[in-house]
Amino acid sequence: MSNLRNALGDEAVRLRSPTARTIRLDLSGAFSDVRAFDIAVARPLTEQEPEDTLQEAIRLYRGPLLQDCPEEWATIERESREQSYLTALDTMGSRALAQGEAAVAVRWLRLALATEPYRESSACSLMQALADSGDRATLQQVYQELRLRLRTDLNTAPSPETEAVYRRLSQQETQPVPQPTPVPPSPAASRRHLPVPLTDLIGRESEVAEVGVGLGRARLVTLLGPGGVGKTRISIATAEAVLPRFSEGVWFVDLAPLTEGRYVPEATARVLSVQMEPGQSAEERLIAELRARSLLLVLDNCEHLLDASATLADRLLSACPGVRILATSRQALGVTGEQVYPVPSLGLPSPEAMEGRAGLLTVEKNPAFLLEYPGIQLFVQRAIQATPSFRLDRRNAQAVAEICQRLDGIPLAIELAASRLRSLSVGDIQTRLSDRFRLLTGGSRSALPRQQTLRAVFDWSYSLLSRQEQALLSRLSVFAGGWTLEATEKVCGGDGLEAWEVLDTLTALAEKSLVVYEQRGEARYHLLETSREYASDRLRETGKVATYRCQHCDYFLELAEEIEPKLSGPEQALWLDRLETEHDNLRQALSFCEKDTEAVRKGLRLLGALSSFWFGRAHFQEAQQHCVTLLGREENAAPTRERATALMLAGNLAFCQGDNPAARHYFEDVLAVRQHLGDRRGTAGALGSLGNVLHLEGDYARARSFFEEALILCREFEALNWEAVTLTCLGNVTFDQRDYATSRTYMENALSVCRQVGNRANESIILNGLGNIARYQSAPAEAIRFYEQALTISREIGETSQEAMILLNIGDVRAASGDIAGASALYCQALSLKNEDTDLRYAPTMLDIIATFLAERGPGYGESACRLWGMAEKLRADTGSPRTPGERESYDRAVTKVRLRLSEETVSAAWAEGRAMTMAKAIAYAMEKIEAVRVAIAPL
Numbered sequence: 045m046s047n048l049r050n051a052l053g054d055e056a057v058r059l060r061s062p063t064a065r066t067i068r069l070d071l072s073g074a075f076s077d078v079r080a081f082d083i084a085v086a087r088p089l090t091e092q093e094p095e096d097t098l099q100e101a102i103r104l105y106r107g108p109l110l111q112d113c114p115e116e117w118a119t120i121e122r123e124s125r126e127q128s129y130l131t132a133l134d135t136m137g138s139r140a141l142a143q144g145e146a147a148v149a150v151r152w153l154r155l156a157l158a159t160e161p162y163r164e165s166s167a168c169s170l171m172q173a174l175a176d177s178g179d180r181a182t183l184q185q186v187y188q189e190l191r192l193r194l195r196t197d198l199n200t201a202p203s204p205e206t207e208a209v210y211r212r213l214s215q216q217e218t219q220p221v222p223q224p225t226p227v228p229p230s231p232a233a234s235r236r237h238l239p240v241p242l243t244d245l246i247g248r249e250s251e252v253a254e255v256g257v258g259l260g261r262a263r264l265v266t267l268l269g270p271g272g273v274g275k276t277r278i279s280i281a282t283a284e285a286v287l288p289r290f291s292e293g294v295w296f297v298d299l300a301p302l303t304e305g306r307y308v309p310e311a312t313a314r315v316l317s318v319q320m321e322p323g324q325s326a327e328e329r330l331i332a333e334l335r336a337r338s339l340l341l342v343l344d345n346c347e348h349l350l351d352a353s354a355t356l357a358d359r360l361l362s363a364c365p366g367v368r369i370l371a372t373s374r375q376a377l378g379v380t381g382e383q384v385y386p387v388p389s390l391g392l393p394s395p396e397a398m399e400g401r402a403g404l405l406t407v408e409k410n411p412a413f414l415l416e417y418p419g420i421q422l423f424v425q426r427a428i429q430a431t432p433s434f435r436l437d438r439r440n441a442q443a444v445a446e447i448c449q450r451l452d453g454i455p456l457a458i459e460l461a462a463s464r465l466r467s468l469s470v471g472d473i474q475t476r477l478s479d480r481f482r483l484l485t486g487g488s489r490s491a492l493p494r495q496q497t498l499r500a501v502f503d504w505s506y507s508l509l510s511r512q513e514q515a516l517l518s519r520l521s522v523f524a525g526g527w528t529l530e531a532t533e534k535v536c537g538g539d540g541l542e543a544w545e546v547l548d549t550l551t552a553l554a555e556k557s558l559v560v561y562e563q564r565g566e567a568r569y570h571l572l573e574t575s576r577e578y579a580s581d582r583l584r585e586t587g588k589v590a591t592y593r594c595q596h597c598d599y600f601l602e603l604a605e606e607i608e609p610k611l612s613g614p615e616q617a618l619w620l621d622r623l624e625t626e627h628d629n630l631r632q633a634l635s636f637c638e639k640d641t642e643a644v645r646k647g648l649r650l651l652g653a654l655s656s657f658w659f660g661r662a663h664f665q666e667a668q669q670h671c672v673t674l675l676g677r678e679e680n681a682a683p684t685r686e687r688a689t690a691l692m693l694a695g696n697l698a699f700c701q702g703d704n705p706a707a708r709h710y711f712e713d714v715l716a717v718r719q720h721l722g723d724r725r726g727t728a729g730a731l732g733s734l735g736n737v738l739h740l741e742g743d744y745a746r747a748r749s750f751f752e753e754a755l756i757l758c759r760e761f762e763a764l765n766w767e768a769v770t771l772t773c774l775g776n777v778t779f780d781q782r783d784y785a786t787s788r789t790y791m792e793n794a795l796s797v798c799r800q801v802g803n804r805a806n807e808s809i810i811l812n813g814l815g816n817i818a819r820y821q822s823a824p825a826e827a828i829r830f831y832e833q834a835l836t837i838s839r840e841i842g843e844t845s846q847e848a849m850i851l852l853n854i855g856d857v858r859a860a861s862g863d864i865a866g867a868s869a870l871y872c873q874a875l876s877l878k879n880e881d882t883d884l885r886y887a888p889t890m891l892d893i894i895a896t897f898l899a900e901r902g903p904g905y906g907e908s909a910c911r912l913w914g915m916a917e918k919l920r921a922d923t924g925s926p927r928t929p930g931e932r933e934s935y936d937r938a939v940t941k942v943r944l945r946l947s948e949e950t951v952s953a954a955w956a957e958g959r960a961m962t963m964a965k966a967i968a969y970a971m972e973k974i975e976a977v978r979v980a981i982a983p984l
Contacts, residue, residue, distance in 0.1 A: 099136070103250035103253045106391075108126060130166070133155050133166070137149045137152040144176075153170035184214070235291075238283055238296045241280060248274065248281060248418070251388070252285055264361060264379055265384075266372070268374065272454045278387060279372050294340040299345045299349055343357065343372070390418040390453040391419060420445065431466060440470040443473075447461055447474050451477070452575075454572070456501060510552075521576050523570075524631065596632065601650045604654055612803045634674075638677075644674065644679045648680055651670055654667070668697045675687070688726055699733070699737060708734065711737065714733070727757060739773070741926070747773075751770055751773045765803055772791065779817060779820075805838075815831040824860065827853075828854065831853055835850045835854070849874070849890070852871065852889075855867040855897075867897065871970075872974050875894075875970055887919055888920045895938070897974075899938040907954040910955050912970055914955040
């Protein structure tokens with residue numbers, strides 16, 4: 045619920061939770077793209093505006109609905125919308141063909157085929173459009189790619205109808221083409237005064253449609269964006285699309301070659317063929333000529349002549365009611381009535397969608413799915429132009445996606461990268477992107493010099509900045525992932541940029557499309573990666589990288605230490621979210637500490653301040669790597685409080701990842717340092733941690749002794765948070781000793797203290813422990829109540845490892861009551877929360893629970909249970925973590941039952957297979973078998 049509210053931001057007031065299991069979203073008065081899409085595709089087409097209806101639907105469709113949701117209901121809804129989208133594209137393509145606009149038809153039909161690569165009807169229409177436009181080579185390529193896809197992916201061939209279309213169009217190619225009879229220009233042609241692009245515009249259909257709508261509402265629309273994002277191409281395509289609205293046509297004025305603002309009216313008059321008169325300025329003549337005319341004026345590249353462009357636009361719009369202006373600029377003109385349209389980068393698959401096993405499998409199975417994304421389409425098309433033999437396939441798809449992602453979807457950068465395929469492989473380009481400004485050169489010789497290389501694009505923008513703006517832009521490169529205004533003032537101020545100047549300067553950079561501003565709750569800023577690298581180069585030229593990296597580190601160290609005490613209070617989830625937002629900056633600061641001799645001691649402080657964050661969000665492996673690096677530095681060898689804190693963190697991380705020997709070593713070092721410092725409070729923490737290791741190793745008596753000694757020290761210093769944690773540990777160890785009455789007393793006392801300090805994470809652990817006690821005392825209803833309270837808290841604070849264990853416990857209760865379907869669903873939820881960075885303390889228990897559940901399902905699941913037991917046994921051996929007496933009883937009963945059904949050879953073989961599994965494979969295997977149980981018991 046907390047995550048939903050954060051995601052919805054200001055719209056979170058629409059969320060309602062009538063019951064603990066129900067969430068309702070009130071959409072009254074809200075805009076929903078899905079609902080608007082449904083209305084658009086259902087609207088009857090009219091002769092007057094059929095294209096407007098369909099283009100609106102196409103614009104609204106941004107990809108498969110709820111793509112990551114595997115539920116059947118979502119699949120049905122998703123496929124329905126996709127078919128409506130494809131029908132709209134096919135209809136637009138057919139209408140364009142009927143009107144003789146083959147190039148327009150090609151654009152619509154390519155989108156359809158990218159969405160559904162096996163759709164033969166779209167492929168046939170596309171081949172027809174390519175034939176009509178005379179592009180026989182691409183026609184053949186479309187057919188061959190379709191044929192290859194069908195054979196490779198579906199083991200089939202094109203239908204006879206598709207074959208017939210291809211043969212007919214191929215035969216037409218050999219027929220002599222009649223020479224056209226010269227005809228006078230059409231009225232539309234005589235009104236079209238636009239440059240003719242040499243290449244197709246890729247993936248901008250929705251932007252063109254939106255800007256066209258904007259020109260219907262406002263008389264001045266300004267396309268904003270950084271250099272190379274495609275503002276000019278969109279302006280030309282939009283002007284082409286709205287041409288029928290203007291009786292006197294559309295006119296394009298390129299201001300890029302001008303160096304002084306006074307020439308803007310004159311250049312505009314020249315394009316419009318306005319004759320100069322003695323005694324009148326160019327501006328006056330323009331107003332006189334355009335006062336009664338209906339036309340669209342495209343003013344391209346206004347940023348370096350902003351005042352002059354704004355003045356001309358304002359005066360023309362004030363005096364000429366039939367004139368509308370479409371401007372492109374890196375900064376808004378600031379004219380009354382101006383509608384600003386920020387041009388986005390081209391759409392790309394998210395890095396999350398491409399990462400991990402699922403992303404790799406998707407690419408390997410069907411690399412063509414990447415062609416649904418305009419950024420990938422652009423790379424592939426330009427790659428084919430550079431190297432006609434290029435094909436997107438399983439070998440290069442992942443690299444192509446990463447190249448486009450690292451170039452932020454900026455069209456110019458993607459085109460320059462693709463052009464490098466004349467001399468480099470895709471892998472070479474991917475590797476060399478770390479020096480992208482040297483790599484991405486060699487653009488079109490016909491382009492302006494500032495558009496021929498990626499660096500030239502940024503040099504041009506940089507040259508238009510004031511000294512303060514240049515300084516701030518370069519300093520902002522020390523941030524990673526985004527930042528706040530406060531961070532900017534603290535990190536980037538000084539050395540010629542006063543703190544009071546920062547806000548205005550940062551705002552100016554955002555207005556000039558060099559910094560991206562976003563408002564999601566708290567206002568934040570970020571640089572596109574390509575902009576950040578350019579700014580970093582500029583900072584390096586000043587020789588002050590270390591200065592601002594140090595200020596960056598100091599700011600985030602101060603922030604982490606300020607937040608640290610709040611991570612054990614009632615607003616724990618809020619502050620964990622705050623740190624997660626700054627995760628990239630925290631990584632950046634730690635990286636600086638690891639490499640800088642002067643800052644290395646700060647690294648231990650930062651590590652320690654983030655202890656609750658690493659555990660609260662399960663960033664175990666990342667934190668462990670930082671611990672090893674910083675504790676290994678000679679500068680951090682002295683027995684200081686900071687070292688003790690970092691050693692404690694390292695020990696807890698090792699403990700959570702199942703490395704008990706390493707954990708014991710770290711905790712013993714902590715105890716030695718704390719005792720050396722005379723720190724009795726810290727000594728209590730070390731004793732408690734050593735007790736945890738002994739507990740997990742099955743030495744319950746010694747563990748209890750350590751916990752009791754730690755509890756005395758906690759109460760001596762009134763350290764309530766540590767007291768609650770230690771009472772919880774005593775509750776757990778007495779539970780495993782089967783002293784349930786004493787365990788309940790400890791847990792109830794722990795809960796009381798915990799609620800005083802507001803430590804939500806420990807409260808969840810205690811409630812789960814009380815649930816376990818109730819379950820073993822044969823009170824399942826009470827156990828469920830405790831578990832559900834614990835589950836709510838763990839979800840609120842994002843504690844996924846704890847959430848998984850609670851789900852398993854609830855599943856156990858459901859299974860014991862005969863609710864196999866309910867138990868299966870809960871087990872699947874728990875398994876879905878596990879990953880490579882999971883808390884391995886719980887992993888053997890989790891696998892035991894699933895294996896025992898499978899063993900109870902009958903002979904068909906015995907081998908599966910043995911495989912999971914084999915993996916659990918391996919983990920327990922690696923971590924030195926035996927089963928508790930209660931776990932041992934359940935395990936022995938289940939294993940005995942399986943051994944009675946299967947031969948010893950079968951059991952041994954399955955056990956060995958399980959021991960050979962990786963953790964990830966074991967989780968996937970367990971999910972597969974639980975799903976099999978769910979299918980087997982589902983009603984027909």
